[in-house]
Amino acid sequence: MLTALEKQLLNDYQQEFPLTERPFLQIAQALSTREEVVIKAYQQFADQQIISRIGPVITPNHLGASALVAMAVNEEDLETVADLVSSYPNVNHNYERENAVNLWFVLMAEDESRLLNLVAEIEQRSGYTAMRLPMLADFYINLGFQLEWNDA
């Protein structure tokens, strides 16, 4: 069960974490507590994997090229193909989804041609075709992810 302070630490600093010399102190002052308390709470969130990090979400395609890639893989081959895909350091967020098109991952590369080569290489090594789905437009307005607390 999370305390009121812990909920504030999780919810209120998703968009704008202080960019100041002592950010945890600034948060502590805003929430009327001590810096050590805030640091310890975030360390615990990280240890318990409640948060993945305190840091940036970087706008796609600012560095190099990236695309969402999707494949329709037979169930009996899925784990093998998923492991092959995950073995690339250029891959993150590799998920199975409930659909005939069942393997979804994000692929990044230095530039577009290298990205295309990687897709071709994955197709060739896996024996399955891949759909390359780069982002054409981003409509997301930065509202963040509000947790819906339900303490009832």
Place this chain on the structure above:
Amino acid sequence: MMLSLDERILLAVQNGLPICSRPYQAIADELLISEAQLLERLQALRQQGVIKRWGVIVKHRPLGYKANAMIVVNVPDERVVELGKKLSAEPVVNLCYQRPRQGERWPYNLYCMIHGKDRAMVEAHWQRLQQQCGLGDFMSEILFSRRCFKQRGAWYPGGQALHG
């Protein structure tokens, strides 16, 4: 590959700040720059929109947000901007993109993500959104996530994934 200072900074922070009293000082030391310079560049990157969000990145799954669905919709191309903006203004939607159709095999051009505590909650959200945003007539599919094979912060060119 020569990296600019901004690229080196993004690489150094992409996996998160150390959780200690002077986290920016620690990163600045790694980069052999001053804390003030690091803060100034991070603020600039935030303002320019290169950094879309600077904050606590909460994992959805461990907090009980078990149902994570990607929704794909086939909307007329001339309406994709209008409908994308409408959808992304909804608090339950996080991430909303236009992506290229793949012919008849995969005709969808509008993608969004909805996280919920369970399937029923995500499905109820989607039903409501379809009505509110006028998407009811368009073909769509909900793709719930099943297994997560890999999830970690982005890799960037010229750098290798830090921390494994």
